[in-house]
Amino acid sequence: MRIIAGEFKGRPLEEPNDTRVRPTTEKVREAWFSILGERIVGASVLDLFAGSGALGLEALSRGAERVEFVELLPPSVAALKANVATLGVSDRVRIRRGDALRIAARLPEGAYDVALADPPYTTDHAQRLVEIFRERRFASVLCVEHRVTLALPGDDTRRYGDVALTFCYLP
Secondary structure, three states: OEOOOOOOOOOEOOOOOOOOOOOOOHHHHHHHHHHHHHHHOOOEEEEEOOOOOHHHHHHHHOOOOEEEEEEOOHHHHHHHHHHHHHHOOHHHEEEEEOOHHHHHHHOOOOOEEEEEEOOOOOOOHHHHHHHHHHHOOOEEEEEEEEEOOOOOOOOEEEEEOOEEEEEEEOO
């Protein structure tokens, strides 16, 4: 796995040593950031269910001002910390170890410009996160990766094989 574009283009990322983790493919990340486009430049970004940090680090590489990562699993937190250190971006990030849904539910409205989430496909976390977002708009846009068979109530959904990205925007 590597950073696709921007300041850190081509830099490799360490993956968590955990079979429960399913990294977002480069093809899907490229599509994701093409859709978000200029929203990333200068943005404050929240990366929920961060895993290795690939999404948030890609955002930094493409011009985000800062990124907050939320991850619960120790192997993922270890990989994330290693990737942040390797890229030398510790001054632009915050890593929170905790439950992403609980943290999202406590965020103030408008806390971030962009929120990215790649929750486990085997849970209902994607749907619950969209519900939390609809109640408390903690970002201008929320984008959730999920299995294509799950219909999320978003404003725009794009499909890439067995993966879907659903975008929820402020009204």
